[in-house]
Amino acid sequence: MIRNCQSLLTAPKPMLLLRSLGVQPSHQIIFDRNSKRLQKERAALSADVALYDYLKEEIGFRLADRIFDIKREFKAAADIGCNRGYLSRHILAECVEHLTLTDTSATMLEQAKGTPGLKMAKIVKDEEDLDFDDNSLDLVISSLSLHWVNDLPGCFAKIKQCLKPDGVFIASLFGGDTLYELRSSLQLAELERKGGISPHISPFTQIRDIGSLLNRAGFTMLTIDTDEMVIGYPTMFELMWDLKGMAENNAAFNRPAHLSRETMLAASAIYQELYAKANETGVPATFQIIYFVGWKPGPNQPQPLxxxxxxxxxxxxxxxxxxxxxxxxxx
Incomplete structure (x- = not known):
């Protein structure tokens, strides 16, 4: 009984509401999707929003390169969680005939651009509420947005459902080792100052889980690989400021409302002490990127003997x- 009460105290508010109504949720509600939408809106309305595109722009370029490796012309494609168009600005009309862009932020969606000749449509749509027609798309792509989805298995299942037979799903998302330096520094600082820790960094999907999630959704011929980008910042504070500019600040329901100045200064000192390299100024921040490709089963696909x-x-x-x-x- 004590354990049950404890789980209710730490559960997100939507989970408490569902349980109070006698409804058992099908998945854990971790992220506040409305808060994430507002964070993206604020970032998009900033005058210097393009200053923080460096990471997502690079990942979008690398993911687009994987699309070009498939020697096929896609008639209908969708970019799920397009942000400011980090993928669409690299997709050529010779590769994709028509691309549908979706995102929760209307302002970011408006700022998304395509290449010359690429036919595009824009729809304000949550990644957790996809309603494309069944068997209507040849290609679904997504770059650095699915790590904020609560029901990732359900999202993958909906994407497979809207793909045509032999359609392909290509995406990238942040992996579990992302920002491990910042996470550990904040935890050590709070443990020292407060005697406990709070979840200041949102949880990320582990690479070992991606394959099983795709298989569970029904995708075949999976290709999964990872990449690590280490970016240097003058101090921890510039890193956190850039994360806010990217709209990648914490959106978990159980995130603390306030982080004290004392804890921040302690975390910055710990970050510098543990991770700054000798004879170099600044501190590193690691971003682990998971890329994956999954195919919807089709009659023309290679079959095992x-x-x-x-x-x-x-x-x-x-x-x-x-x-x-x-x-x-x-x-």
Whole structure:
């Protein structure tokens, strides 16, 4: 009984409301989607918003390069959580005929631009409430927005549902090692000053979970890889200011309303002491990026051979490679 009361005390407000009505939610509600929308609106309305595009612009370029690797012309595509168009500004009309942009922030959506000749439509839409027609899209893309989705399995399932057979889903999101320096510095500072810790950094998806989530949604022929970008900042405070300018500040329901000046100064000193490199000014910040590609099953996709049709055992694979032979192997 004590454990149940404790879980209710720490549960987000929407979770408490659902439980009070006798409804068991299908997923954990962690992020305040309305707060995230307001954060994006404030960032987009800033006069120097383009100053903070450096990270998302680079990731958008790298993700667009993965789209070009697929030698196919996509008739209908959708960019889910497009932000300020970090993907659309790299998508060529020769690759995608028509691109639909969606985002929760109307101001960011308005600022999104495309390349010459690219036909685009813009819809204010939450990533958790997609309603594209079934089997209507050849391609769904998303860059650095899905890590704020509460029901990621449900989102993946809706994306698969709206894809045509043999359609492809290509996306990127922040991984679990993102901002580990900032996270640990704030935790150590609060533990020292307050005797406890608060969740100042939102939780991120681990790379080991992405494959299982995509498989659960029904995607096949998965490709998952990670990349780490380490960016230097003069101090911890410039990093936090840039995160706010990117609209990547905390949006969890259980985030603390205030962070004291004393804790901030202590965290900055800890950050400098633990992570600043010798003979270098400034501090590093790590961003782990997870890229993945998943295909909706289709009749023209390559299929594995039936079990038992192999001619040799996998234990002899080394010998086959040495001889340069190509033989079907047992599964």
């Amino acid at each position: 039936e079990r038992g049709t192999g001619e040799v055992s996998l234990k002899d694979l080394g010998k086959i490679i040495e001889k340069g032979g190509k033989v079907q192997t047992k599964t």
